[in-house]
Each structure stands twice: as structure tokens, then as C-alpha cells.
Amino acid sequence: MQTIAPRDADALIKDHKAILLDIRSEDEFADTHLPGAMLVPNGEIDDALAATLDGREAIFYCTSGMRTMRAANDLEQGGLNNPKILEGGLNSWMSAGLPVVNKHGQHGVYTISIPRQVQITVGTLIILFAVLAWMGMSFAPYVLGAIGLGLLTAGVTGTCMLANVIMMMPWNRAKN
Numbered sequence: 001m002q003t004i005a006p007r008d009a010d011a012l013i014k015d016h017k018a019i020l021l022d023i024r025s026e027d028e029f030a031d032t033h034l035p036g037a038m039l040v041p042n043g044e045i046d047d048a049l050a051a052t053l054d055g056r057e058a059i060f061y062c063t064s065g066m067r068t069m070r071a072a073n074d075l076e077q078g079g080l081n082n083p084k085i086l087e088g089g090l091n092s093w094m095s096a097g098l099p100v101v102n103k104h105g106q107h108g109v110y111t112i113s114i115p116r117q118v119q120i121t122v123g124t125l126i127i128l129f130a131v132l133a134w135m136g137m138s139f140a141p142y143v144l145g146a147i148g149l150g151l152l153t154a155g156v157t158g159t160c161m162l163a164n165v166i167m168m169m170p171w172n173r174a175k176n
Contacts, residue, residue: 004084006093006096007098009086016056017056017057020059020061021037021049021060022037022038023062024041026041031102032102032103034098035100037061050080060083061090064090065087069085114167118160
């Protein structure tokens with residue numbers, strides 16, 4: 001399956017010769033996606049999708065291009081005419097300065113998803129308190145245990161208190 005650079009893909013889309021197909025999850029799509037893209041979770045290609053293309057080329061994408069590359073064989077078997085992969089995915093599109101639509105309906109504004117913000121926060125805390133424990137701070141192992149307990153609780157209950165706190169941060173709220 002061929003790859004296509006973001007600017008080349010944008011030109012095909014503007015000329016109504018191609019359509020963007022997002023293979024990420026519904027939550028990822030709702031968080032940030034490319035303008036005009038259709039959600040096709042897990043690359044589920046059916047006759048209805050093929051009819052929707054109406055002769056246009058299919059350009060598949062995910063966040064970085066890795067999932068799309070792994071799904072390439074399945075996408076090619078879907079019976080679409082010369083499907084392509086957006087080189088570098090959503091990240092490459094944004095690096096090229098092309099617009100995105102985020103969960104607040106704003107164009108050109110990208111926010112890191114809540115799950116990724118949680119992962120970044122937890123990873124940073126673990127590294128920080130592991131270093132403090134290594135330096136001999138007696139409280140640090142207890143904080144690491146509390147972080148582990150929080151992750152366990154989030155996994156068992158499906159509710160992450162840290163995610164709830166992060167969602168209240170100013171950068172995650174819709175701007176009026």
C-alpha cells in the first residue's frame with residue numbers, strides 16, 4: 001500500500017479526488033480528527049463505505065501511521081481502488097500546519113487526549129518518586145504505592161480520579 005504526504009493528501013481532498021478515513025477509536029476521533037474525515041474503526045470496510053467513496057481514493061490514517069501500517073493488508077483486501085496511508089498520520093498532518101478539528105469544534109487547535117495526559121502525569125510521578133526513593137527519601141516508596149493503588153483502582157472500577165482532575169484543567173475546557 002502506498003503512502004501519501006499530508007500536503008499531497010490535502011490537495012487531493014480539496015480537489016474532491018480523495019476522502020480521509022480514520023481507523024482510530026471513537027474516543028480518539030471525537031477528541032481530534034482531520035476535517036471531513038470519516039470514522040472507520042479498525043478499518044472496517046464494507047460495501048456501504050465503498051459506495052460512499054464514489055470513485056474517490058481512500059486515504060487511511062491513525063495518530064502516527066503505525067496502526068495504519070499494521071492494518072495495511074486488511075485495508076488492501078477491502079476491495080477499495082488503490083487505497084493509501086497518510087504518511088505519519090495525524091501527527092504528520094499537524095506538523096505540516098494543516099487544520100484539525102478537536103473535541104470543542106475548534107479548527108487548527110490540538111489538545112493531547114485525556115488518557116495520554118494521564119499517562120504522561122503518572123509516568124512523570126513514577127520517575128520523580130523513584131529517583132527520590134533512590135536518593136533515600138523515606139516517603140517516596142509510599143507515594144509509589146499510592147500511585148500503583150490508584151492505577152489498580154482505575155482499572156478495576158473503570159473510573160480514573162486523575163483523569164477527572166485533568167479534565168477540569170483550564171487547557172481541557174472549551175473556550176467560549
